[in-house]
Amino acid sequence: MFSIVLNIVGSLFHLYVAARLYALAPVRSRIPARAWWIGALLLWCVYIAGVHLGDAALDWRWWPGQFAVTWLGISFVMSMCLLLADLASGFGFWWRAHTQAIRAAGAVAGVLLAAFALYQGMRAPVIVEQEVVIENLPPALDGAVIAAVSDIHLGAQRRSDWMAARVAQINALQPAAVLLVGDLVEDEPIGEPQLAGVLRGFRAPLGVWAVTGNHEFYGDAETTVSEFAEGGVRWLRDRQVELAPGLVLAGIEDIGATMRRGGSLTDGLARILPDAHGKATILMSHIPASAVVEEASRRGVGLMLSGHTHGGQIWPFSHAVEQRFPKYAGAYEVGGMTLFVTRGAGSWGPRMRLWKAGEIVKITLRAPQGATT
Known part of the structure; x- marks a missing residue:
């Protein structure tokens, strides 16, 4: 069709x-x-x-x-x-x-x-800087830098050499952690032996973490997961980890894949965040579906990172994307939670963007004012 x-x-x-x-x-x-x-x-x-x-x-x-x-x-x-x-x-x-x-x-x-x-x-993605105050963030983590990138779409257009340039860009930000927010491949695994070495070039003391997007499941998702895992990338597929003392990082599987298995939009959230636990929490969810955004806010998430929309990629499609995803690009406040929807570093279809270039997001975490050690 x-x-x-x-x-x-x-x-x-x-x-x-x-x-x-x-x-x-x-x-x-x-x-x-x-x-x-x-x-x-x-x-x-x-x-x-x-x-x-x-x-x-x-x-x-x-x-x-x-x-x-x-x-x-x-x-x-x-x-x-x-x-x-x-x-x-x-x-x-x-x-x-x-x-x-x-x-x-x-x-x-x-x-x-x-x-x-x-x-x-x-052109190379631009660096977009964002400061985010996260409730319950330990003062020791105030000023910590997180690098977030989505919609890389490695495949025919972008190969390991392109990714190597992005690794260098991200390392220059001196991030504590690197978060890959889905659609890391166009469809199929790219099958390049050098990819693992490129990915191991990331310099992030708290690790490199990823969630699946819809494009992973257009091909052999499990092989894609394995390719990135060989490069030291750790996947959060409906699970959470304590990224640092007092800071939880959670990630949900692509919601489209979950629904095709008979689940609902918020099943992943219910499993990994059964209730608000009083810790600073970052959630990675590739698609910024309204139901997921609202549920994440209710469950005490402080920062939610998404991609998928490409910011509309070519104007005026941004207006059509906004009808489907009201929060489709940039930072939004949702009930005390910050949602950041990145335009992504790559592109889908034509390698064109009108008006804005792709982006890598440098996020500086801030503890609430008045927080003490």
Whole structure:
């Protein structure tokens, strides 16, 4: 079904962009109609082939697959700009003397915006800093730094060398702990022997911890878990640990996987946090579902970390994502608990982001004012 939707939507974007670009006098005067439309047809065929091959494949199929999703993103951004130009000119029914100039401006804007989105999607994630006051945090842990990163999406687009650069970025923050908040792979395990060595490069005295996201379960989740575990990553799959004296770190399994097994959204929370225990608690849950957020707050969690939304990734999809997840990017206060939803370090589909780049979150923990040793 998803491929069918991509076929239809992508084909419409492609046709609209091709038609509008050929309506520009400088293009039409230089390229014969037959040559233009044969070229457009061939491009469309490559796009359709790429959709069916898939961009998650780790062999030669990555190239047409990645072209397909990238062209989908580019043609979407181009369509938005060209449509605005059409609306401004009344689709050529008014301001006829200026229609060509308006359409040309729309085309140029589309190219520039698509290029910017590609740059934002391919650049290194930015560091976002956040201070969080956590109830019951021991004063000895005041000022401790936690590095959180989600939606890495290792796979065809990002391999061990990309991850090595992220390890260096995170180590520069001198974190006490590193928290990987799900969707660490695109689908399948990446199968690179060097990944374990890269992951063992993390420098965090309180360890590197991870939870599963939905993408882990699109492939062989258990092998993915093993690949990361070989690199020293410890998984919290509906369990908690005492990260440091007085500080609990809890993590729940991807809620989609839990529900497919017949459970409910909050089953994982009920198992690992049966009641408020009076200790400072950090919860990792990949998907910021409202029911999980509210239940975590009721159970005394001080800080909840999520990802999944990518911050909408390409505007204006952020508005659609916000309808599904009202708390979809940044920090929120929920009944005394801080929820931070990260945009993630990678991307899904086209390696594009509009407007904001991917991110790694540096969180400085703070004890409540007046807390004593």
